[in-house]
Amino acid sequence: MVQIKISEDFSEDPGLRHCSISDESGEEFYHKILxxxxxxALTSSEKLILNLDGGSGYAPSFLDEAIxxxxxxxxxQNVKNYLTIISLExxxxxxxxxxxxxxxxxxxxxxxxxxxxxxxHQPWYRFVDGDLIKKSW
Amino acid sequence: xxxxxxNENSGVISAWTGIIGTVVSLFFGLWIAISLxxxxxxxxxxxxHLINEVRTLNDFYFHFLNDxxxxxxxxxxxxxxxxxxxxxxSKLMDIIHRHYEIDQSFLSTYQIGLRNIILGCPEYESxxxxxxxxxxTQDTINELMAFRQRNEHLFNDLILKINSSVVDKKIxx
Numbered sequence: 479m480v481q482i483k484i485s486e487d488f489s490e491d492p493g494l495r496h497c498s499i500s501d502e503s504g505e506e507f508y509h510k511i512l513x514x515x516x517x518x519a520l521t522s523s524e525k526l527i528l529n530l531d532g533g534s535g536y537a538p539s540f541l542d543e544a545i546x547x548x549x550x551x552x553x554x555q556n557v558k559n560y561l562t563i564i565s566l567e568x569x570x571x572x573x574x575x576x577x578x579x580x581x582x583x584x585x586x587x588x589x590x591x592x593x594x595x596x597x598x599h600q601p602w603y604r605f606v607d608g609d610l611i612k613k614s615w
Numbered sequence: 616x617x618x619x620x621x622n623e624n625s626g627v628i629s630a631w632t633g634i635i636g637t638v639v640s641l642f643f644g645l646w647i648a649i650s651l652x653x654x655x656x657x658x659x660x661x662x663x664h665l666i667n668e669v670r671t672l673n674d675f676y677f678h679f680l681n682d683x684x685x686x687x688x689x690x691x692x693x694x695x696x697x698x699x700x701x702x703x704x705s706k707l708m709d710i711i712h713r714h715y716e717i718d719q720s721f722l723s724t725y726q727i728g729l730r731n732i733i734l735g736c737p738e739y740e741s742x743x744x745x746x747x748x749x750x751x752t753q754d755t756i757n758e759l760m761a762f763r764q765r766n767e768h769l770f771n772d773l774i775l776k777i778n779s780s781v782v783d784k785k786i787x788x
Contacts (some may be wrong), residue, residue: 491694493743500743535698537734538727568701570723 479525482515485532495539498596504543509599512544516552517603517610519560530565538574545575546583547593551604554584658783661714666774668707672722673770675700676729680763683733683749684756690742690749697730711773715780721773725766732758 484492488507493500512528519526530536549557557580565571586593592615601613682688704722712719733739736755751759 494740499740534695535701537694538731539735539740567705568698569705570701570720570726573720573723574727 479527480515480519481527481529482511483529483532487511490533492533492536492540494537495543496594496596504540505547505596507540508544508547509602512548513551513602516548516557516561520552520556520605521610524560526561528561528563530563530571531567535568536571541571541575542579543593545579546586549580549583550587550593551602553587553605554580556605661783662777662780665707665711665714666777669770669773669777672700672704672707673767676725680759683751684759686748686750688749689747690739691746693734693739693749697726697734701726711777714783715777716782717773717776717780721776722769725769728762728766732762 482488484507488511489502491502492504492507493502495503496505497503516526518524530541545557545563548561563572563575599614602615603610603612604615679688704726705719708717708719708721711717711721732755733749736751736758738751738755739749742749
């Protein structure tokens with residue numbers, strides 16, 4: 479079981495949704511840390527723990543973009559099976575993500591509405607027809 | 616020394632026994648009444664304290680929203696302010712839940728909704744990197760006012776629920 483604590487492994491002051499509007503954005507966190515970490519968890523059939531505690535807090539757009547991209551690339555079912563989110567300080571984030579982000583981004587995935595990328599990223603993993611493929615999508 | 620019960624002193628003994636019995640009964644009666652009163656008073660004090668905390672929260676949000684509308688809040692610090700409020704509400708709701716079994720997520724709609732409007736509005740995003748005063752557009756102000764009208768009852772509903780609650784579990788704080 480691998481744990482990522484955003485305040486320790488990424489930033490104590492996470493920014494907003496996209497790299498174009500703030501440093502340390504949800505987009506950056508996803509592409510620098512979360513995509514690879516989730517790929518490793520999925521391929522080794524282990525749970526990835528995402529710990530939201532610590533740090534100065536989050537804008538909803540940061541979490542929506544990071545977790546939303548994860549759902550878009552790996553499907554909601556895989557995220558539900560292999561991701562556990564811990565948020566003891568602000569437990570309402572769990573409710574927000576499960577009620578809003580999960581469903582909206584799964585719908586986007588089914589409708590093939592590509593997430594916006596505001597900078598060029600290194601190739602990243604995506605689950606396509608049962609295979610995990612790494613490229614710049 | 617031995618004590619003999621005779622016809623003369625048996626009356627005195629039974630009188631004393633009666634008196635002692637009455638005193639003991641009176642003492643226990645008083646003890647029960649006082650303990651019950653203390654217990655009821657302490658339960659009421661806890662209720663009043665928690666109700667007061669909910670009122671304070673409501674007042675905070677009332678002034679906070681007014682400040683936002685009147686351009687008195689800086690962009691910087693809003694995320695951490697929401698986090699501080701969130702932790703405060705979470706701890707308060709935990710105590711309320713343990714005392715009165717009221718749903719811990721009673722105010723979640725308010726917290727999530729308000730945070731989404733303010734931290735998700737274009738004015739906040741455009742001012743995020745530079746900082747400074749958050750100046751809301753009329754559209755966002757209208758959205759905030761509508762949100763307030765739709766959700767402000769939650770605080771009063773919570774106060775009514777606490778006040779009318781009969782459940783008060785003995786808990787360790």
